[in-house]
Amino acid sequence: xxxxxxxxxxxxxxxxxxxxxxxxxxxxxxxxxxxxxxxxxxxxxxxxxxxxxxxxxxxxxxxxxxxxxxxxxxxxxxxxxxxxxxxxxxxxxxxxxxxxxxxxxxxxxxxxxxxxxxxxxxxxxxxxxxxxxxxxxxxxxxxxxxxxxxxxxxxxxxxxxxxxxxxxxxxxxxxxxxxxxxxxxxxxxxxxxxxxxxxxxxxxxxxxxxxxxxxxxxxxxxxxxxxxxxxxxxxxxxxxxxxxxxxxxxxxxxxxxxxxxxxxxxxxxx
Amino acid sequence: xxxxxxxxxxxxxxxxxxxxxxxxxxxxxxxxxxxxxxxxxxxxxxxxxxxxxxxxxxxxxxxxxxxxxxxxxxxxxxxxxxxxxxxxxxxxxxxxxxxxxxxxxxxxxxxxxxxxxxxxxxxxxxxxxxxxxxxxxxxxxxxxxxxxxxxxxxxxxxxxxxxxxxxxxxxxxxxxxxxxxxxxxxxxxxxxxxxxxxxxxxxxxxxxxxxxxxxxxxxxxxxxxxxxxxxxxxxxxxxxxxxxxxxxxxxxxxxxxxxxxxxxxxxxxx
DNA sequence: GTTCCGCATGAATCGATAG
DNA sequence: ACTATCGATTCATGCGGAA
Numbered sequence: 062x063x064x065x066x067x068x069x070x071x072x073x074x075x076x077x078x079x080x081x082x083x084x085x086x087x088x089x090x091x092x093x094x095x096x097x098x099x100x101x102x103x104x105x106x107x108x109x110x111x112x113x114x115x116x117x118x119x120x121x122x123x124x125x126x127x128x129x130x131x132x133x134x135x136x137x138x139x140x141x142x143x144x145x146x147x148x149x150x151x152x153x154x155x156x157x158x159x160x161x162x163x164x165x166x167x168x169x170x171x172x173x174x175x176x177x178x179x180x181x182x183x184x185x186x187x188x189x190x191x192x193x194x195x196x197x198x199x200x201x202x203x204x205x206x207x208x209x210x211x212x213x214x215x216x217x218x219x220x221x222x223x224x225x226x227x228x229x230x231x232x233x234x235x236x237x238x239x240x241x242x243x244x245x246x247x248x249x250x251x252x253x254x255x256x257x258x259x260x261x262x263x264x265x266x267x268x269x270x271x272x273x274x275x276x277x278x279x280x281x282x283x284x285x286x287x288x289x290x291x292x293x294x295x296x297x298x299x300x301x302x303x304x305x306x307x308x309x310x311x312x313x314x315x316x317x318x319x320x321x322x323x324x325x326x327x328x329x330x331x
Numbered sequence: 332x333x334x335x336x337x338x339x340x341x342x343x344x345x346x347x348x349x350x351x352x353x354x355x356x357x358x359x360x361x362x363x364x365x366x367x368x369x370x371x372x373x374x375x376x377x378x379x380x381x382x383x384x385x386x387x388x389x390x391x392x393x394x395x396x397x398x399x400x401x402x403x404x405x406x407x408x409x410x411x412x413x414x415x416x417x418x419x420x421x422x423x424x425x426x427x428x429x430x431x432x433x434x435x436x437x438x439x440x441x442x443x444x445x446x447x448x449x450x451x452x453x454x455x456x457x458x459x460x461x462x463x464x465x466x467x468x469x470x471x472x473x474x475x476x477x478x479x480x481x482x483x484x485x486x487x488x489x490x491x492x493x494x495x496x497x498x499x500x501x502x503x504x505x506x507x508x509x510x511x512x513x514x515x516x517x518x519x520x521x522x523x524x525x526x527x528x529x530x531x532x533x534x535x536x537x538x539x540x541x542x543x544x545x546x547x548x549x550x551x552x553x554x555x556x557x558x559x560x561x562x563x564x565x566x567x568x569x570x571x572x573x574x575x576x577x578x579x580x581x582x583x584x585x586x587x588x589x590x591x592x593x594x595x596x597x598x599x600x601x
Numbered sequence: 602g603t604t605c606c607g608c609a610t611g612a613a614t615c616g617a618t619a620g
Numbered sequence: 621a622c623t624a625t626c627g628a629t630t631c632a633t634g635c636g637g638a639a
Contacts, residue, residue, distance in 0.1 A: 095612050140614065143467035144432050150420040162414050168438055168457050170525050175613045176630030178521060181471050184630080185613065186523030187438050197413035201451050251448060253456030255440050260611070262633045270612060480631085520631065605639075611632100619625080 063287070067305045067313075067328050071321040074293035074314045078121035081312070086125045087200065087288035090276050090300050092135035093118070096148060108141055111148040112155050118293060119159050125291065129199045131283040132161070135169070135271060137188040143181075149189065156193055164199075165192040165254060169275065172259045190256070190279075205281040207249040269299040276303045284309055298324025333557070337575045337598050340584045341591040344563035347584045348391035356395045356582070357470065357558035360549050360570050362405035362540040363388070366418055378411050381418040382425050388563060389429050395561065399469045401553040402431070405439070405541060407458040413451075423461065431463040435524060439545060442529045460526070460549075475551040477519040539569045546573045554579055568594025 070077050093115065096108040106114045122132060138149045153163055167190035174186040261272045276299060280290055286308040292300035295313035297320055304311035305328060315321045340347050363385065366378040376384045392402060408419040423433055437460035444456040531542045546569060550560055556578040562570035565583035567590055574581035575598060585591045 092612085135612095137612070139612085143615095144434060145436060147424060147427065147433065150423060153420060154417060157417065163417065164414055165452055166415060168440070168525075170438070170440065171632095173611085173632035174523055175611055176632080177613055177615090178473075178629050179614055181467070181469060182435055182524070182614075183473070183521055184523045186525045188612085197451075199451060203448075203453070251453055253444055253454045254452070255438075255456045259633065262610070262635080268611075603639105605637105607637085608635090609633105613630105615628090617626090617628105620623085 065287070065305065065308060066310045067301055068311065069295065069298065069301060069321065069325050069328060070312065070314045071316075071318060072314060073316050075117050075121060077314045078118075078125055078293060081125045081291075083124050084127045085289060086291045086312070087127055087130045087285075087309075088280060088283045089122055089126060089130070089132040089291045089293070090135075090279050091133075091292045091294045092270050092296070093294045095136065096139055096146065097141075108139060108146045108148050112151045115152060116155060116159070119156055119161065122291075122293065123160055123195065126195055128195055130195065131164075131199050131201075131279075132193040133167075133279045133283070134191045134193065135188060135275070136191065137185070140182070153191065160195070161193040162195070162197065163191070164194045166190070167192065167254045167256060169271075170255060170257045172257060173262075174260075190275075200283060200285075202282055202285065203251060206252055206278055208252050209249060269297045271299060273299055273303050276300045277307065280304055280307055280309060295324050296320055298327040302327050335557070335575065335578060336580045337571055338580075338582045339565065339568065339571060339591065339595050339598060340582065341586075341588060342584060343586050344584045345387050345391060348388075348395055348563060351395045351561075351582070353394050354397045355559060356561045357397055357400045357555075358550060358553045359392055359396060359400070359402040359561045359563065360405075360546050361403075361562045361564045362566070363564045365406065366409055366416065378409060378416045378418050382421045385422060386425060386429070389426055389431065392561075392563065393430055393465065396465055398465055400465065401434075401469050401471075401549075402463040403437075403549045403553070404461045404463065405458060405545070406461065407455070410452070419459065419461075426463055430465070432465070432467065433461070434464045434467075434469075435462040436460070437462065437524045437526060439541075440525060440527045442527055444530070460545075470553060470555075472552055472555070473521055476522055476548055478522050480518055480520045539567045541569060543569055543573050546570045547577065550574055550577055550579060565594050566590055568597040572597050 094106060096111045097105050126132060136149055136152075138146045140146070157163055169188045169190055171186050171188065174184045177184060256275070256278060258272050258274045261268055276290075276292075280303060284290060288309050290300065290304040290309045290311040292311070292313045295301060295315040298313060298315075301311045301313040301324060313324060315324055364376060366376050366381045396402060406419055406422075408416045410416070427433055439458045439460055441456050441458065444454045447454055526545070526548060528542055528544045531539060546560075546562075550573060554560060558579050560570065560574040560579045560581040562581070562583045565571060565585040568583060568585075571581045571583040571594060583594060585594055
């Protein structure tokens with residue numbers, strides 16, 4: 062296998078994406094700054110301006126993605142003035158006007174959501190994982206994310222330890238591959254479009270917006286080894302780190318120097 | 332307590348709703364015919380016409396709902412030509428233009444979703460429960476749907492240290508002020524906006540769109556005993572049946588005679 | 602070595618208070 | 621009136637230290 066590249070770039074994605082060739086990326090997985098959040102670091106995009114802010118990124122991402130590639134966007138709308146704001150709905154409509162297909166919407170059920178109590182709402186315990194594509198046909202390795210029979214939540218995802226990972230990898234990578242269908246139908250089942258994962262806990266050295274399980278699931282599903290994964294809002298580098306671990310090339314772009322530094326360390330520390 | 336009314340009506344909701352007084356309903360819970368589904372029975376509303384088809388219903392429902400009432404809409408977009416259709420997103424935007432507030436979106440995670448396999452998507456395992464209101468303030472009985480606490484409480488609350496018994500003063504800058512003694516004797520916690528419920532088994536004579544647990548949860552949450560629950564697309568009568576069991580008055584409207592008959596029997600059978 | 606327990610903290614939201 | 625900041629509320633998680 063040729064040497065893999067894990068490229069971490071400091072800069073704004075609109076500019077940096079222009080340097081990438083068209084049709085060169087297999088999977089885009091990212092979680093852009095949410096409206097009005099991370100105000101101190103990212104400046105806080107206003108909810109009403111969110112779609113306009115995102116559009117140029119959406120356009121460049123459409124250009125760099127391969128024809129059979131996939132774009133997975135992790136996002137959730139805030140409550141503004143007692144209502145869920147509509148910028149995510151409008152974003153989906155705007156993306157379609159741009160030429161993207163809205164193929165699917167996965168739900169990330171966050172088992173440990175932020176606590177709190179309010180007079181007229183409960184804790185928000187889920188986020189959207191919106192799947193966009195350029196064409197109806199795209200690469201999808203469904204068997205790569207199969208799960209042991211039984212409840213998805215109770216078995217694998219409750220505690221996805223390293224032991225679990227190596228065990229699964231050995232199964233997939235071993236000589237059983239020739240007769241996958243044999244054990245496939247007996248021991249494993251296809252997952253659904255609802256993912257149960259805990260957010261990472263704060264007492265780790267650096268907390269990320271999403272747990273490693275999340276990009277891992279989509280990287281396995283939508284790419285092969287040696288493919289190219291892109292995260293245009295890299296943050297602390299989770300996507301790049303996971304891509305590297307799974308033997309995928311990756312490009313991560315981050316505008317803030319402090320996050321960029323964390324991401325670089327996170328990847329090298331591996 | 333005055334005698335409860337469980338009113339099942341045969342007819343089209345647009346016409347029948349006009350007979351109801353304004354501001355008379357506490358909760359609307361319904362699952363309208365989805366686009367292109369139930370083609371033989373409902374005539375199959377085309378996805379592209381769905382919003383226009385729904386609007387007049389949305390308008391009448393807005394009129395009959397009390398000022399502190401709630402409208403919960405169970406819906407999920409179909410796949411059309413390889414994409415998720417956007418009629419649900421557009422419906423939310425249209426409802427807001429009509430004067431509804433989009434307060435929240437709950438997820439119904441269907442634990443046993445319909446089996447199946449497709450080349451480019453997994454089983455669809457969730458539906459939307461979209462909450463609309465007329466005002467920011469509405470009736471909500473949060474304690475009525477509390478759930479048992481997780482393991483954490485069992486371990487943590489068993490032995491309260493002396494420190495926990497007195498208020499833990501806010502630590503410098505970042506610490507949460509804790510009042511752990513508040514949690515003493517609490518074995519229940521508030522739920523989140525993700526509901527895990529199995530679909531009903533198919534061994535019933537007529538399959539309902541949703542299990543009884545689903546309307547039950549929202550009826551408990553948004554109404555008191557003696558309140559009025561409305562389902563303008565009653566189907567086989569689940570909403571009315573549950574409302575009756577929970578001592579709520581109810582109005583159920585169904586346009587198809589065969590479903591109407593089933594609903595009437597379902598309620599009388601109680 | 603295991604298991605158990607204490608602890609900090611998080612893409613949150615609301616209401617009140619202050620400029 | 622409109623925005624900015626602050627305090628209060630609440631619970632699952634994983635780490636580290638203790639039993």
